[in-house]
Amino acid sequence: MTDESVNDKPNNEEGEHSASAIFVELMRQAAAKAALKPSSSAAEPSADDAEPQPKAASDGGAREPSLEPAEEAHQIRRVRPRLVLRRPQPGSMAGGFFGTLSVVILSTALVATLLMFFVNPEFLNPAVVQGLQLERDEIIAGIAAAQPTPVQTPQWLRRIGIISGHRGRGQRLDYDPGAVCYDEYKRVVLTEESINYAVATRVVNNLEALNFTVDMLDEFDPRLVDYRADALVSIHANSCIDFGELVTGFIVSKSDARPDTGNDVFLRECIALNYAANIPLQRSYNETEDMINNHAWRKIHPLTPGVILEMGFMLADKEVLTSQHDLLAHAITMGILCYIENAGYSAGLAQSGRRSGDYLVPLLATPTPIFGR
Ligand SMILES: [Zn+2]
Structure with a gap:
């Protein structure tokens, strides 16, 4: 009676079943059939704990076509714990440590950079501020004193x-x-x-x-x-x-x-x-x-x-x-x-600006500059 009601529910509610719903359904069917058969029910609970045992159980019990869904669910159950409970490898532990460290360093640098926008210059070391200003003044002075480069534009x-x-x-x-x-x-x-x-x-x-x-x-x-x-x-x-x-x-x-x-x-x-x-x-x-x-x-x-x-x-x-x-x-x-x-x-x-020296230049203002000069 109970497994009938379980069977009916997904069929009536939706036309299409999700993969997880089908999986749950198969699991329930397997559990119900295992309860009816005392011989296989003894083997199956231990299937989760150790790997070699379920092989023998499935070999014995899953040959019958009527038990096919049970075998399927059984195999899925065998695979699943392996995926979930996989122990971390020794090498991946070191990788995880450095990965975490790099993330921490990067986020610290990012936050520090962002916070710099809100720092009042007065809180900075005066020597640092002075040094930055000197640098800026030198750049401005350099631009002002720039001479035309002696290298000619390739003709x-x-x-x-x-x-x-x-x-x-x-x-x-x-x-x-x-x-x-x-x-x-x-x-x-x-x-x-x-x-x-x-x-x-x-x-x-x-x-x-x-x-x-x-x-x-x-x-x-x-x-x-x-x-x-x-x-x-x-x-x-x-x-x-x-x-x-x-x-x-x-x-x-x-x-x-x-x-x-x-x-x-x-x-x-x-x-x-x-x-x-x-x-x-x-x-x-x-x-x-x-x-x-x-x-x-x-x-x-x-x-x-x-x-x-x-x-x-x-x-x-x-x-x-x-x-x-x-x-x-x-x-x-x-x-x-x-x-x-x-x-x-x-x-x-x-x-x-005369370079060839063999021509004359009219005394005429040329207000339209050529780009790239
Ligand atoms: Zn002509």
């Missing part, structure tokens, strides 16, 4: 873009071919593209020889989109049209959308000053829409300083444009170095 971290004007046109007729000079028979004798390329390759070579990272870019180079560099210079030559009067000189122009102070202006003035110092041409300010609103200015990253240089007019200034490629490239290289090595310094410091 290959500086990226410079050079656009060879009108290059990369290929067979595409929608590209502007640039200025062209004709002879009396309307044959093309000189192209702007060829002058630009002759100079641009030389500028690239000069800068690469100084270990800069240089990008040689086509007029409509896909890399211009969001292009990031320390400086971008687009190299062009001006019209070969006969205007009926002497039209000569070079023009340097920045994007009209860029501010009138800052890196774009400093780059423009560096190029102009050094170009004028090396090339026997006057500076002209006849900036055209194609210069101040050049397609490149709409593509490059807003923080990439960019200028376009019209090296001279292909009619009046033909001599220098066709025979002085090395000199033209040198003048442009000096302008770029002027910018790269001095941008970010104020006007006064720009002079002392």
Whole structure:
């Protein structure tokens, strides 16, 4: 009667039984059946105490299929005391000691650190306070007296873009071919593209020889989109049209959308000053829409300083444009170095910031500092 009521309870109460409920149920069934059988009941109580005995008992009693749950519960009972009453190993005792010790030390250090926040400095040893203040004062004095490090920034971290004007046109007729000079028979004798390329390759070579990272870019180079560099210079030559009067000189122009102070202006003035110092041409300010609103200015990253240089007019200034490629490239290289090595310094410091010594620096404040200086 009692075991029936026990059997019914879990079945009726829940559809699913937890593992522990099943275990308890099996235990109860085993206990009830052991009580009915006097032969096995004598062996079973001793099963908990010693290990070899239950083996014999189970071998004798558990062969019958009707006693299977009893055997199962029996085996679980045999395993369980071993898990619970496992004696600590001698080695694990030492480990436990050091483990406890380390936990105590760590928590003491943590609590001491936390309590330091609430300690009034007056309670500290005055010598310690004085020592800490001296250290702090020395650090502040060290920062104030810091001198610029003599180690230069590695040049290959500086990226410079050079656009060879009108290059990369290929067979595409929608590209502007640039200025062209004709002879009396309307044959093309000189192209702007060829002058630009002759100079641009030389500028690239000069800068690469100084270990800069240089990008040689086509007029409509896909890399211009969001292009990031320390400086971008687009190299062009001006019209070969006969205007009926002497039209000569070079023009340097920045994007009209860029501010009138800052890196774009400093780059423009560096190029102009050094170009004028090396090339026997006057500076002209006849900036055209194609210069101040050049397609490149709409593509490059807003923080990439960019200028376009019209090296001279292909009619009046033909001599220098066709025979002085090395000199033209040198003048442009000096302008770029002027910018790269001095941008970010104020006007006064720009002079002392000269490193190559072969270029001129315009007396122009550059209020926008370059990050990383
Ligand atoms: Zn051009």
